[in-house]
Amino acid sequence: MCIKFSHPTNTTKTEHTTHNVTKTMSNNLILHGNMLSQPTRVILWFCHLNHIPIQFKNVQLHKAEHKSPQFLKWNPNGKIPVLEHAQESSFYLFESQAIVHYLRRLFIVDQHSHWYPEPSSVIDATLSNIQQIAKIDSYLSWHQNHFRPGVAGYAFAKYIGPSSFGRKFTEEQVKNAHVLCLQQLQQLNDYWLTNSSTNNDQRSMFISGAAEPSIADLFCYSELAQLMIVDEWNAKSGQFSTAPLVAPYQNVVKWMKEIEQVNGYSKIHDALLKIATKRFGGGQSKL
Amino acid sequence: MCIKFSHPTNTTKTEHTTHNVTKTMSNNLILHGNMLSQPTRVILWFCHLNHIPIQFKNVQLHKAEHKSPQFLKWNPNGKIPVLEHAQESSFYLFESQAIVHYLRRLFIVDQHSHWYPEPSSVIDATLSNIQQIAKIDSYLSWHQNHFRPGVAGYAFAKYIGPSSFGRKFTEEQVKNAHVLCLQQLQQLNDYWLTNSSTNNDQRSMFISGAAEPSIADLFCYSELAQLMIVDEWNAKSGQFSTAPLVAPYQNVVKWMKEIEQVNGYSKIHDALLKIATKRFGGGQSKL
Numbered sequence: 001m002c003i004k005f006s007h008p009t010n011t012t013k014t015e016h017t018t019h020n021v022t023k024t025m026s027n028n029l030i031l032h033g034n035m036l037s038q039p040t041r042v043i044l045w046f047c048h049l050n051h052i053p054i055q056f057k058n059v060q061l062h063k064a065e066h067k068s069p070q071f072l073k074w075n076p077n078g079k080i081p082v083l084e085h086a087q088e089s090s091f092y093l094f095e096s097q098a099i100v101h102y103l104r105r106l107f108i109v110d111q112h113s114h115w116y117p118e119p120s121s122v123i124d125a126t127l128s129n130i131q132q133i134a135k136i137d138s139y140l141s142w143h144q145n146h147f148r149p150g151v152a153g154y155a156f157a158k159y160i161g162p163s164s165f166g167r168k169f170t171e172e173q174v175k176n177a178h179v180l181c182l183q184q185l186q187q188l189n190d191y192w193l194t195n196s197s198t199n200n201d202q203r204s205m206f207i208s209g210a211a212e213p214s215i216a217d218l219f220c221y222s223e224l225a226q227l228m229i230v231d232e233w234n235a236k237s238g239q240f241s242t243a244p245l246v247a248p249y250q251n252v253v254k255w256m257k258e259i260e261q262v263n264g265y266s267k268i269h270d271a272l273l274k275i276a277t278k279r280f281g282g283g284q285s286k287l
Numbered sequence: 288m289c290i291k292f293s294h295p296t297n298t299t300k301t302e303h304t305t306h307n308v309t310k311t312m313s314n315n316l317i318l319h320g321n322m323l324s325q326p327t328r329v330i331l332w333f334c335h336l337n338h339i340p341i342q343f344k345n346v347q348l349h350k351a352e353h354k355s356p357q358f359l360k361w362n363p364n365g366k367i368p369v370l371e372h373a374q375e376s377s378f379y380l381f382e383s384q385a386i387v388h389y390l391r392r393l394f395i396v397d398q399h400s401h402w403y404p405e406p407s408s409v410i411d412a413t414l415s416n417i418q419q420i421a422k423i424d425s426y427l428s429w430h431q432n433h434f435r436p437g438v439a440g441y442a443f444a445k446y447i448g449p450s451s452f453g454r455k456f457t458e459e460q461v462k463n464a465h466v467l468c469l470q471q472l473q474q475l476n477d478y479w480l481t482n483s484s485t486n487n488d489q490r491s492m493f494i495s496g497a498a499e500p501s502i503a504d505l506f507c508y509s510e511l512a513q514l515m516i517v518d519e520w521n522a523k524s525g526q527f528s529t530a531p532l533v534a535p536y537q538n539v540v541k542w543m544k545e546i547e548q549v550n551g552y553s554k555i556h557d558a559l560l561k562i563a564t565k566r567f568g569g570g571q572s573k574l
Contacts, residue, residue: 095428141382
């Protein structure tokens with residue numbers, strides 16, 4: 001399947017400053033991924049929000065297409081997503097954070113953008129600006145080293161491993177994975193969404209401490225969102241912030257409600273929401 | 288212990304472009320770390336190479352200083368290193384990759400620098416330039432998700448866990464950790480140090496594909512270097528590239544020899560080399 005990932009039509013068009021790279025570049029970016037993959041969702045959400053033209057090719061995980069010899073040439077780790085930048089000699093890039101940075105540099109979406117507020121010229125940076133970016137960078141590493149293993153580990157042990165890969169986990173293993181997951185939610189609540197304000201007069205809702213979300217928030221929400229197919233909640237509401245799993249974490253709940261208002265939320269989470277609705281519908285498990 | 292981390296005296300002084308942040312900044316950067324920690328070494332090596340003034344405060348891990356209430360306020364994960372930027376209201380930053388990016392932005396060491404070759408103005412970027420940075424970013428994520436767990440996992444199971452933390456591992460656990468470690472070395476050899484040339488005429492020695500090392504190489508070497516206290520080798524030579532453990536990986540060996548010539552290598556690895564010499568001396572284990 002190869003579809004062009006369409007852009008939002010109801011938002012103000014972002015103006016991209018262009019350099020010679022984008023001026024000579026046709027629409028030749030392809031993301032090889034899967035909408036049930038957290039990093040795939042982040043990249044497509046970022047492209048959607050910033051009007052970056054990209055094609056999406058679905059990688060069929062149940063057919064192990066990501067372990068094929070061709071795919072392993074692109075990413076020897078056999079993991080999605082991979083960005084293909086088709087040129088005379090194609091450029092392949094893996095690791096989702098690197099892909100987002102590559103796209104923002106190609107399309108110069110940084111300047112004056114809350115998604116990653118690097119100024120267009122380094123000498124224009126202020127200390128507050130550099131510290132805001134540092135907070136995003138710090139989160140993005142913490143995300144890989146702590147949040148992702150905790151959340152994805154629980155999702156895999158509780159539901160995805162048994163249902164999609166025939167893997168069995170003992171009750172104790174699931175319980176331990178659940179504890180690790182809750183520890184990450186607690187730190188998200190108590191540190192990243194509490195201690196993040198860079199403006200004492202106005203409490204920030206977002207990870208960078210700014211008044212608007214950054215790529216750190218997109219990565220964080222997309223990771224958390226996979227849990228919508230794991231534990232029971234009222235999936236018909238379409239808002240995962242209402243799930244009992246996250247209810248004890250009030251800062252997280254408030255922040256989730258904000259992110260669920262970001263343009264493209266429903267479109268990006270459509271595949272997950274369909275599975276969640278099938279499983280949990282109006283609050284009663286149907287499995 | 289609080290020492291000022293001195294600068295190299297035999298190298299040409301790096302010229303920093305300054306912006307208002309650095310102009311008004313006194314020498315008020317403190318790294319709380321330990322020279323046996325891989326990320327601590329990277330940050331101090333980066334500062335040494337780029338003439339960034341920083342103080343180093345040794346965190347005594349055996350006294351669990353990194354788990355103290357004060358330290359946990361700086362980093363709730365209780366891990367070193369933490370950068371303190373002392374100001375009217377101090378700024379604390381954890382996650383080593385974020386710290387290196389923070390320092391390079393504060394001191395504007397990027398432009399024309401091979402360590403992270405971001406141009407000073409985004410519209411000056413070329414496609415080759417953006418792809419070289421993307422390769423560094425891709426490595427830095429892979430480093431956290433694959434290389435670090437593999438190498439540090441083996442170091443901990445084989446030597447550091449039992450010798451410093453009283454942890455016991457079975458022979459099978461050590462063997463499995465060894466296998467995972469070698470898988471990472473194989474991928475470093477076969478992908479990152481083979482497929483990396485962005486110039487077809489000249490084979491690159493380094494991860495980014497450029498003719499000079501980047502921060503990706505510093506992070507990679509510093510991680511690998513902890514193995515110098517784990518397995519037997521001739522530590523008196525001072526060059527870990529001669530160790531039997533890495534010998535099967537010829538691209539890795541060649542690359543290590545290059546990195547071992549980088550200014551500050553001996554100084555940064557002094558603490559590790561002393562332990563290694565005590566353990567392995569001229570090739571015979573003394574333990």
